[in-house]
Amino acid sequence: xxxLQDMISPHLxxxxxxxxxxxxxxESMLQPSxxxxxxxLTLPCFPFASVLRMAPQAIADELAASxxxxxxxxxxxxxxxxLNFKAHPEWLTNAILSGEIxxxxxxxxxxxxxxxxxLEHTSANPNGPFHVGRARNAILGxxxxxxxxxxxxxxxxxxxxxxxxxxxxxxAWALENLGKEDVExxxxxREPPSERWADKADHQRVRWYQAAQLLRNDxxxxxxxxxxKEIGQLVHASEHGDVGVLESxxxxxxxxxxxxxxxxxxxxxxxxxxxxxxTFVVNGTVSELMKTLDSLEISGTADNGxxxxxxxxxxxxxxxxxxxxxxxxxxxxxxxxxxxxxxKWGESNRLVNVLGEDHKLQAKQVGMTLEELGQQRPxxxxxxxxxxxxxxMSTRRGNVVFMDDLLEEAHAQASAVVRELRPEYDDEKxxxxxxxVGAAAVRFNIIKVSPEKGFTFRWEEALAFEAGSAPFIMYxxxxxxxxxxxxxxxxxxxxERPTVESMPEGLVELLRLMCTHNDVIxxxxxxxxxxxxxxxxxxxxxxxxxxxxxxxxxxxDKVDSFAFSISEMARELMRSGLEGLGITPIEEM
RNA sequence: GGGCGUGUAGCACAGCUGGAUAAUGCAUCGGCCUCCUAAGCCGAAGAUCGCGGGUUCGAAUCCUGCCACGCCCGCCA
Numbered sequence: 139x140x141x142l143q144d145m146i147s148p149h150l151x152x153x154x155x156x157x158x159x160x161x162x163x164x165e166s167m168l169q170p171s172x173x174x175x176x177x178x179l180t181l182p183c184f185p186f187a188s189v190l191r192m193a194p195q196a197i198a199d200e201l202a203a204s205x206x207x208x209x210x211x212x213x214x215x216x217x218x219x220x221l222n223f224k225a226h227p228e229w230l231t232n233a234i235l236s237g238e239i240x241x242x243x244x245x246x247x248x249x250x251x252x253x254x255x256x257l258e259h260t261s262a263n264p265n266g267p268f269h270v271g272r273a274r275n276a277i278l279g280x281x282x283x284x285x286x287x288x289x290x291x292x293x294x295x296x297x298x299x300x301x302x303x304x305x306x307x308x309x310a311w312a313l314e315n316l317g318k319e320d321v322e323x324x325x326x327x328r329e330p331p332s333e334r335w336a337d338k339a340d341h342q343r344v345r346w347y348q349a350a351q352l353l354r355n356d357x358x359x360x361x362x363x364x365x366x367k368e369i370g371q372l373v374h375a376s377e378h379g380d381v382g383v384l385e386s387x388x389x390x391x392x393x394x395x396x397x398x399x400x401x402x403x404x405x406x407x408x409x410x411x412x413x414x415x416x417t418f419v420v421n422g423t424v425s426e427l428m429k430t431l432d433s434l435e436i437s438g439t440a441d442n443g444x445x446x447x448x449x450x451x452x453x454x455x456x457x458x459x460x461x462x463x464x465x466x467x468x469x470x471x472x473x474x475x476x477x478x479x480x481x482k483w484g485e486s487n488r489l490v491n492v493l494g495e496d497h498k499l500q501a502k503q504v505g506m507t508l509e510e511l512g513q514q515r516p517x518x519x520x521x522x523x524x525x526x527x528x529x530x531m532s533t534r535r536g537n538v539v540f541m542d543d544l545l546e547e548a549h550a551q552a553s554a555v556v557r558e559l560r561p562e563y564d565d566e567k568x569x570x571x572x573x574x575v576g577a578a579a580v581r582f583n584i585i586k587v588s589p590e591k592g593f594t595f596r597w598e599e600a601l602a603f604e605a606g607s608a609p610f611i612m613y614x615x616x617x618x619x620x621x622x623x624x625x626x627x628x629x630x631x632x633x634e635r636p637t638v639e640s641m642p643e644g645l646v647e648l649l650r651l652m653c654t655h656n657d658v659i660x661x662x663x664x665x666x667x668x669x670x671x672x673x674x675x676x677x678x679x680x681x682x683x684x685x686x687x688x689x690x691x692x693x694x695d696k697v698d699s700f701a702f703s704i705s706e707m708a709r710e711l712m713r714s715g716l717e718g719l720g721i722t723p724i725e726e727m
Numbered sequence: 728g729g730g731c732g733u734g735u736a737g738c739a740c741a742g743c744u745g746g747a748u749a750a751u752g753c754a755u756c757g758g759c760c761u762c763c764u765a766a767g768c769c770g771a772a773g774a775u776c777g778c779g780g781g782u783u784c785g786a787a788u789c790c791u792g793c794c795a796c797g798c799c800c801g802c803c804a
Contacts, residue, residue: 182746444802456730464802471804495798606752613766
């Protein structure tokens with residue numbers, strides 16, 4: 139609780155420096171209490187024992203006894219060598235009602251902090267529909283975009299479009315060379331495509347991609363080498379910046395990308411800018427870059443003329459050679475990525491990338507190369523893959539859960555719940571609620587766990603609508619909305635602030651949590667841990683439910699002005715917080 | 728073989744810049760709708776923090792060895 143910390147730090151400094159303990163040695167130790175019942179902030183006194191030659195307990199006792207009384211403090215206590223500070227609920231009330239808690243807006247750039255962040259995420263190859271595995275990147279990335287905005291940074295969400303190279307080449311070749319019948323014959327043993335998505339280009343065209351991949355593996359040798367030759371020529375041309383080929387690639391992948399973006403938009407995910415990988419080949423920055431790399435001290439050349447950097451000289455372990463140019467002179471994906479990053483640094487003063495854990499080595503190589511060129515490394519958030527109970531997901535093998543299907547299923551399940559719980563709602567209302575709840579449940583299920591943890595996708599978990607899920611938070615928010623509606627037109631009491639003695643537990647808990655709200659956003663953004671904020675939102679909703687239980691806002695058709703003010707503030711925080719998680723804060727459910 | 732990551736109640740997951748009785752949800756057991764939406768609230772039970780050693784006043788957290796799982800180690804993207 140930074141609010142409280144700012145109040146007590148000067149006094150602690152005064153007391154401790156008189157004893158010869160410097161600020162640097164204790165400042166970082168003043169932390170939120172692990173035991174919430176003991177207080178809001180705690181200073182463990184054990185480390186001072188040897189310096190002061192006193193027992194920790196005695197130090198804590200002495201500090202507690204000599205700490206000056208402050209409006210901000212309800213109590214200072216000493217327990218087992220810990221110095222505990224408890225915030226005064228009346229002071230917390232004052233902080234909240236006087237607007238010291240920043241509500242923020244997750245949907246717009248405010249420029250409050252002056253930070254300009256370029257956040258690249260998703261950037262999936264446009265060769266087929268989004269599956270749940272790929273979606274972790276998009277959900278993680280979009281949530282970080284929103285949290286940065288909530289924090290007050292200016293953010294640009296960017297999609298790096300892989301518009302050249304083999305994957306797109308295969309798709310373009312297939313669309314050019316295979317008829318619908320060829321494709322269906324080749325894929326006759328696969329599950330047929332879902333009727334539901336028959337009109338969606340990503341679902342259509344991925345069949346061509348899959349068919350081509352099958353052919354490349356299973357055709358007779360003559361046909362195989364012919365196909366490889368044709369695809370190879372396309373890929374080669376694209377990598378040398380052949381504009382005609384790049385245009386044909388674009389017309390192959392564009393409808394697929396559009397389909398993928400349609401899926402993402404249903405999850406509330408959108409991008410500000412799209413940058414094509416080929417840009418840096420066509421405009422010459424990649425070949426410029428390769429020349430610069432050639433001149434570096436750690437640069438080397440292989441027998442066939444390929445260029446690499448020996449990153450082992452800079453401490454990289456394992457495979458130390460990082461190739462940036464092929465023997466034929468063309469660039470590699472990573473080379474273009476370096477050029478892309480140099481461009482990005484010109485656009486912004488902070489870079490964040492969201493990448494799958496399979497890109498760790500690559501990202502390290504790109505980062506080290508940037509440093510070698512006198513540039514900074516970007517911040518990278520890595521995540522582990524989502525698996526199915528049957529194993530790894532793969533578009534190629536067709537072992538996937540499509541995001542489109544998951545969202546449809548989530549909508550259907552949510553719809554069933556709403557119909558059962560609220561039989562009085564009409565179809566339109568049910569559909570609107572089900573859409574918000576379904577998408578929220580899917581997002582939250584992924585965002586609430588820390589990214590480095592691999593997890594297995596299970597339908598029953600993704601579609602749980604109970605405590606610990608998005609609907610739980612949404613529900614607390616609708617309660618606050620319901621109160622706000624109820625209050626309209628009723629007589630309102632004078633605003634009378636209760637004293638500590640008359641504050642029920644549920645109110646105090648809510649006040650404390652609201653006063654940590656901004657701290658959690660700050661930390662989530664700084665450490666790139668969206669799950670911390672997700673868990674905080676669960677706690678906030680839980681605390682609101684406690685307040686709802688203990689503090690009736692409307693009683694005997696009269697409005698308690700104080701309770702209503704707190705409820706409204708909590709409603710605002712829940713609304714903006716839900717938006718920060720990419721959840722639509724609906725007013726009824 | 729080398730590098731990186733993960734291992735916490737039956738299941739899932741938080742805590743990992745060392746600090747108190749390891750937090751939360753599901754599942755289990757019990758209680759609460761004449762009262763602002765019960766998708767809720769209150770309570771009970773449930774944990775050798777993968778295993779062994781070390782550092783420390785104090786270790787889930789740091790170091791080290793081992794075990795299990797995941798990802799990577801292409802002049803692919």
